Amino acid sequence: MKSLKIVGVSHPIHDAKAKVRGNANYAGDMQLAGMQYAAMLLSPKPHALIKSIDASEALALEGVETVLHCFNTTERTFSRFRTVSRQPGIMNQERVFNRELRQVGDRVACVVADTPEIARQAVRLIKVEYEDLPFTTDVYEVLDGALADMHPEGAFFEFEREMGDKSLVAQDCVETVTHSSLDRMSHTAMEPHACVAYYNKSMDEMTIWSPNQTVFGIRTVVADLFEMQYHKVRVIKSTMGGSFGCKQDWILEPIAACATLATGKPVKLVYSREEVMLNTSCRAPFIADVKSKFTRDGVLQSLDADVIADAGAYLGNTMAYLGYQSALMPRTYKYPYARYRGRGVCTNGTTSGGLRGWSSGELCLFVDHNFNMAARKLGIDPLELRLKNVYKPWEKEMADNISLEEIRTKECIELGREKFAYDEKKRADADFNSKNERYQRGVGVSCGGHFNGYFPHALDFSGVEMRFTESGSVIVNVAVHDHGCGTVQAIKMIVAETLGLPVDMIWCAEGDSTYNPFDTGCYASRSIYVIGRAVKDCCHKLQEQLLQDMASALGLPEEDLEIVDAQVRSKNDPSICFNYTEAVHKILFTLVKEVWVKHEYANTTNCGVTGTHFAHVEVDTWTGMTKILDYMAVHDIGRAINPEICRAQVQGAALMGSGVALMESLHTNPKNGKSVSSLKNYHVINAWEAPQVQVLFVEDGLTGGPYESKSIGEVALVPVAAAIVGAVNEALQSDFCECPLNPDKIVAMMQERRTKA
Amino acid sequence: MRLEFTVNDKKRVLEVSADKRLIDILREDLGLMGTKEGCGEGECGACTILLDGKAIHSCLLVAAQMSGRNVTTIEGLEKNGKLDPLQSAFVEEVAIQCGYCTPGMILSAKALLLENPAPTETEIRRALAGNICRCSGYTQIIRAVERAAREGGAAI
Numbered sequence: 001m002k003s004l005k006i007v008g009v010s011h012p013i014h015d016a017k018a019k020v021r022g023n024a025n026y027a028g029d030m031q032l033a034g035m036q037y038a039a040m041l042l043s044p045k046p047h048a049l050i051k052s053i054d055a056s057e058a059l060a061l062e063g064v065e066t067v068l069h070c071f072n073t074t075e076r077t078f079s080r081f082r083t084v085s086r087q088p089g090i091m092n093q094e095r096v097f098n099r100e101l102r103q104v105g106d107r108v109a110c111v112v113a114d115t116p117e118i119a120r121q122a123v124r125l126i127k128v129e130y131e132d133l134p135f136t137t138d139v140y141e142v143l144d145g146a147l148a149d150m151h152p153e154g155a156f157f158e159f160e161r162e163m164g165d166k167s168l169v170a171q172d173c174v175e176t177v178t179h180s181s182l183d184r185m186s187h188t189a190m191e192p193h194a195c196v197a198y199y200n201k202s203m204d205e206m207t208i209w210s211p212n213q214t215v216f217g218i219r220t221v222v223a224d225l226f227e228m229q230y231h232k233v234r235v236i237k238s239t240m241g242g243s244f245g246c247k248q249d250w251i252l253e254p255i256a257a258c259a260t261l262a263t264g265k266p267v268k269l270v271y272s273r274e275e276v277m278l279n280t281s282c283r284a285p286f287i288a289d290v291k292s293k294f295t296r297d298g299v300l301q302s303l304d305a306d307v308i309a310d311a312g313a314y315l316g317n318t319m320a321y322l323g324y325q326s327a328l329m330p331r332t333y334k335y336p337y338a339r340y341r342g343r344g345v346c347t348n349g350t351t352s353g354g355l356r357g358w359s360s361g362e363l364c365l366f367v368d369h370n371f372n373m374a375a376r377k378l379g380i381d382p383l384e385l386r387l388k389n390v391y392k393p394w395e396k397e398m399a400d401n402i403s404l405e406e407i408r409t410k411e412c413i414e415l416g417r418e419k420f421a422y423d424e425k426k427r428a429d430a431d432f433n434s435k436n437e438r439y440q441r442g443v444g445v446s447c448g449g450h451f452n453g454y455f456p457h458a459l460d461f462s463g464v465e466m467r468f469t470e471s472g473s474v475i476v477n478v479a480v481h482d483h484g485c486g487t488v489q490a491i492k493m494i495v496a497e498t499l500g501l502p503v504d505m506i507w508c509a510e511g512d513s514t515y516n517p518f519d520t521g522c523y524a525s526r527s528i529y530v531i532g533r534a535v536k537d538c539c540h541k542l543q544e545q546l547l548q549d550m551a552s553a554l555g556l557p558e559e560d561l562e563i564v565d566a567q568v569r570s571k572n573d574p575s576i577c578f579n580y581t582e583a584v585h586k587i588l589f590t591l592v593k594e595v596w597v598k599h600e601y602a603n604t605t606n607c608g609v610t611g612t613h614f615a616h617v618e619v620d621t622w623t624g625m626t627k628i629l630d631y632m633a634v635h636d637i638g639r640a641i642n643p644e645i646c647r648a649q650v651q652g653a654a655l656m657g658s659g660v661a662l663m664e665s666l667h668t669n670p671k672n673g674k675s676v677s678s679l680k681n682y683h684v685i686n687a688w689e690a691p692q693v694q695v696l697f698v699e700d701g702l703t704g705g706p707y708e709s710k711s712i713g714e715v716a717l718v719p720v721a722a723a724i725v726g727a728v729n730e731a732l733q734s735d736f737c738e739c740p741l742n743p744d745k746i747v748a749m750m751q752e753r754r755t756k757a
Numbered sequence: 758m759r760l761e762f763t764v765n766d767k768k769r770v771l772e773v774s775a776d777k778r779l780i781d782i783l784r785e786d787l788g789l790m791g792t793k794e795g796c797g798e799g800e801c802g803a804c805t806i807l808l809d810g811k812a813i814h815s816c817l818l819v820a821a822q823m824s825g826r827n828v829t830t831i832e833g834l835e836k837n838g839k840l841d842p843l844q845s846a847f848v849e850e851v852a853i854q855c856g857y858c859t860p861g862m863i864l865s866a867k868a869l870l871l872e873n874p875a876p877t878e879t880e881i882r883r884a885l886a887g888n889i890c891r892c893s894g895y896t897q898i899i900r901a902v903e904r905a906a907r908e909g910g911a912a913i
């Protein structure tokens with residue numbers, strides 16, 4: 001491949017200058033003429049039926065436009081998780097305003113008023129009569145029959161899946177059984193959810209602006225919910241202040257749509273942090289039992305995972321999430337047989353949704369914890385045990401029987417071992433621990449795999465249109481949704497590199513359901529691997545089109561022309577040479593057409609992509625505090641398109657995963673069903689506490705992604721919690737995996753240990 | 758109440774209720790949308806502004822406390838069409854992803870540099886401890902503050 005000038009060189013995110021000036025336009029910042037403001041009344045009850053709503057006082061307040069609730073809005077139901085029309089396996093369980101409230105924070109009513117203050121004031125004047133219903137936040141009670149009538153489909157769902165060939169499992173194996181649990185977690189994107197919607201009655205057209213991961217998904221759900229044609233609903237993705245999965249469930253969009261349909265005026269709805277925590281989505285609480293079988297010399301033979309996820313009030317994506325988790329079973333380690341049983345259980349807790357990594361971080365935690373315990377039994381170093389069981393390039397995995405292509409887990413482990421000084425640290429820790437009573441140190445290592453796109457699980461398809469402007473710059477029309485991690489910039493860099501133009505000669509906007517070619521959303525780390533690939537292929541098509549048009553405009557055979565350094569020139573006659581601007585004008589005036597192409601790309605690969613993370617921790621056995629001394633993430637990334645952004649994402653993931661492992665808990669009180677609803681009680685790691693996170697990339701390329709890249713945004717989170725938990729268990733020689741391993745739990749464990757001793 | 762105060766070097770006179778939060782005054786009455794709300798309770802730092810040169814959460818201040826005070830928001834840092842060294846350093850060091858924390862982060866850093874023009878990494882970390890960034894590991898942000906300190910970010 002010719003040497004690259006743009007790809008592989010760090011660039012600031014495309015809207016960095018707007019962001020440092022404070023004028024990036026997030027949905028909450030939008031102003032439209034005549035705009036009104038919505039404020040929500042959320043359920044204080046974990047499970048109740050609304051008997052009556054008296055909104056008369058609220059309506060009497062000056063400046064109040066309307067009050068919406070279950071008795072005056074559509075009874076049609078929707079799924080917050082649906083992204084595609086006629087998507088299989090979807091359950092429509094929610095109304096915009098439910099009459100049966102199934103969680104604290106369920107949507108009771110919404111006031112639309114002239115100012116946010118009036119709207120909030122009016123909310124306090126709404127009188128609701130509730131009839132309490134029995135509730136539970138305990139998945140086992142539901143599995144025993146509680147909440148059986150909460151949804152017509154039942155309250156829990158399950159499936160079992162076997163992969164590989166059981167007869168290949170060796171006879172003489174060491175069996176290790178482990179139990180893990182994970183508490184509810186909040187994505188805590190810094191931008192709270194927001195949405196602006198405007199229904200133009202005269203035109204019968206609705207426009208919705210929101211930070212989201214698929215404009216087409218929202219268009220589909222909103223149009224179906226309000227029985228509108230798809231061309232009448234236009235959804236535009238606004239600047240997104242972080243998602244991590246929290247902005248892939250449709251909650252505010254249906255409310256804002258309902259409100260503007262009622263008023264015919266633009267409506268802005270912005271959630272407070274409390275409303276985000278109570279009414280959007282969280283990462284499900286999990287309980288997992290894993291059984292592994294290894295040969296005595298450490299070769300993995302089988303894994304059996306029994307996983308329960310608490311879906312909360314509505315099923316949302318939970319079953320898809322678990323299905324995905326089962327497919328992830330063989331994405332990291334190679335072994336002959338796996339069995340997965342997944343149970344998704346509705347309770348009266350906060351509704352769960354997808355978190356960055358979409359169940360792979362959770363799986364990694366369960367499986368790698370089991371590996372660590374098995375390593376102890378087998379007397380093999382945890383790192384060595386992993387080395388024995390990773391894939392070799394081009395091996396196939398057994399869930400979908402697809403090739404993992406140039407998977408490089410082994411190189412990542414070996415590189416990290418050396419650069420992290422894994423063996424030296426272990427020796428030093430042994431010495432440190434023998435001399436210390438209060439502080440104990442440990443090293444953890446973990447490998448976690450993920451996907452690059454939906455293939456082969458869902459429609460993995462992208463359309464791109466690209467055109468030259470008359471000034472020789474390029475407009476890319478593709479439905480990308482930048483979560484704030486640099487997708488737009490990466491796309492521009494890919495186009496600039498391929499067409500030989502500077503990056504600022506490329507324009508690429510974000511999702512707009514009316515103008516973009518159809519696409520299935522920015523999920524599953526597909527934005528670069530799949531959409532970026534579609535874009536790169538489209539660049540080649542644009543160049544071909546340009547050559548073809550120039551050939552006919554000049555009356556030359558196409559084979560005589562070539563594009564070099566952003567110029568169309570003749571291979572034989574150096575005097576025939578046009579830059580893009582001149583070429584475009586030549587074509588415009590000679591052929592009367594613009595240089596424009598459309599490209600469609602359906603992805604058919606999904607190479608192996610893994611990260612290996614190393615954590616070194618010190619646990620204060622008196623206070624239970626865990627300090628991360630050192631952290632290293634090594635990623636098999638193919639090629640980093642925009643390296644510093646990739647590093648920053650991996651570092652952010654390391655902090656997020658450390659939070660999952662050690663402190664983050666959106667805990668639900670079983671007595672009243674209320675979850676933590678404030679950042680005062682939900683701690684995320686700040687600059688003072690953050691460890692240095694070193695990031696290394698193994699860039700071997702040779703993938704199907706654009707410029708041979710693989711995914712990074714999600715896989716970066718996958719191994720983190722497992723590495724930290726592994727290090728804590730190594731430090732304490734303990735075997736617990738009830739995350740978060742907060743000081744209370746560690747102190748309790750140490751006390752129990754002392755009592756026993 | 759009648760509120761007279763200075764925002765980004767401009768005198769402002771507003772009629773607002775005494776308990777209106779400063780963040781809402783900035784955003785709703787003055788259209789300064791660069792000040793972000795992430796929690797509304799002093800926990801995230803997204804709403805940080807400079808009050809008489811000190812970094813403070815605008816979600817915790819109300820109109821009654823603002824008379825005669827001097828407020829700088831992110832919109833007030835750019836001088837004569839030139840970005841503040843902190844702003845340029847954040848861009849150059851790739852210290853921005855989703856950008857929601859950025860205005861608050863830059864203003865906390867500004868307050869630090871005004872007080873301590875050559876902070877150590879530890880001092881930077883301490884000064885930014887009230888500003889949460891969920892996207893990054895703070896590495897590029899800290900680097901940007903160090904760079905801005907070298908490149909004259911201590912001036913206002």
Ligand code: FES
Binds near residue numbers: 795800802804
């Ligand atoms: S919004 Fe003020 S500190 Fe979070």
Ligand code: FES
Binds near residue numbers: 853854855857890
């Ligand atoms: S850049 Fe997203 S929160 Fe800091």
